[in-house]
Amino acid sequence: MSASINTRVYRSRLLDALSWVEYQFMPAGAHPPENAAYGHQRHSAVVLSGHQAFPAKRCEGDAVIASDSRPVAVYTADCLPMLIVDKQQRRVAAAHGGLRGVTAGIHLNVMDKLCELGAVPESLLLIIGPAIGPCCYELGQQVIADMQQQPVLSSLRVALPWSHQQPVNRLAQRPQAQAQQNGVWFNLPALAENMASLWGLPSENVEQLGVCTYCSAEEHASYRRNTHFGGGYQQRFSWIRRID
Numbered sequence: 001m002s003a004s005i006n007t008r009v010y011r012s013r014l015l016d017a018l019s020w021v022e023y024q025f026m027p028a029g030a031h032p033p034e035n036a037a038y039g040h041q042r043h044s045a046v047v048l049s050g051h052q053a054f055p056a057k058r059c060e061g062d063a064v065i066a067s068d069s070r071p072v073a074v075y076t077a078d079c080l081p082m083l084i085v086d087k088q089q090r091r092v093a094a095a096h097g098g099l100r101g102v103t104a105g106i107h108l109n110v111m112d113k114l115c116e117l118g119a120v121p122e123s124l125l126l127i128i129g130p131a132i133g134p135c136c137y138e139l140g141q142q143v144i145a146d147m148q149q150q151p152v153l154s155s156l157r158v159a160l161p162w163s164h165q166q167p168v169n170r171l172a173q174r175p176q177a178q179a180q181q182n183g184v185w186f187n188l189p190a191l192a193e194n195m196a197s198l199w200g201l202p203s204e205n206v207e208q209l210g211v212c213t214y215c216s217a218e219e220h221a222s223y224r225r226n227t228h229f230g231g232g233y234q235q236r237f238s239w240i241r242r243i244d
């Protein structure tokens with residue numbers, strides 16, 4: 001493992017432009033702030049308030065909208081850590097989205113709730129942090145077929161982003177995943193972005209950090225890589241808070 005990967009800091013151009021926000025996509029294995037609020041994650045589409053999610057894991061839910069300046073967090077391995085901001089009301093949220101959570105619309109539920117609280121789509125930002133990329137995420141063909149029946153996806157009429165050919169990741173720091181089945185290569189971050197776009201989020205309000213946990217993040221960042229090679233994996237905490 002090179003030191004450059006180990007010490008990498010993940011920054012968001014959109015969030016760095018906001019003076020009233022503090023955030024981190026932490027390296028896998030690093031401890032979150034002690035006062036962070038987060039849910040007991042269940043791959044659901046349930047959104048909690050910051051009050052409900054503190055003490056941490058008190059309630060089940062996969063996203064947290066901050067109630068005050070306490071940090072709100074999610075923990076992930078290959079799933080998507082998503083930080084969501086409403087610039088108008090100065091609200092912040094964190095969402096955890098694996099395949100089940102994203103297809104159930106966890107991030108859309110957060111944006112819906114922020115709009116109930118006074119946001120408009122143009123005032124929202126969605127930042128997708130380190131997660132397994134299409135370079136390393138193979139799914140069986142039946143999973144794709146099942147996804148097409150999924151109510152949130154079919155009501156949005158979203159095109160599923162997958163390819164038969166494994167995309168090459170030119171930023172890979174170690175070998176990409178090898179095919180384990182005669183499956184397809186699925187782009188979960190792109191699905192989350194496409195869903196947000198069909199929901200009404202302007203494309204310039206979305207940012208993908210584009211770091212694959214399997215082949216280009218820290219050594220022990222990937223659940224799936226651990227299932228292929230062992231060696232363990234550690235959770236990544238991503239958090240955000242409003243600075244009063």
Ligand SMILES: [Zn+2]
Pocket residue numbers: 132133134135136169176177212213214215216
């Ligand atoms: Zn990869």
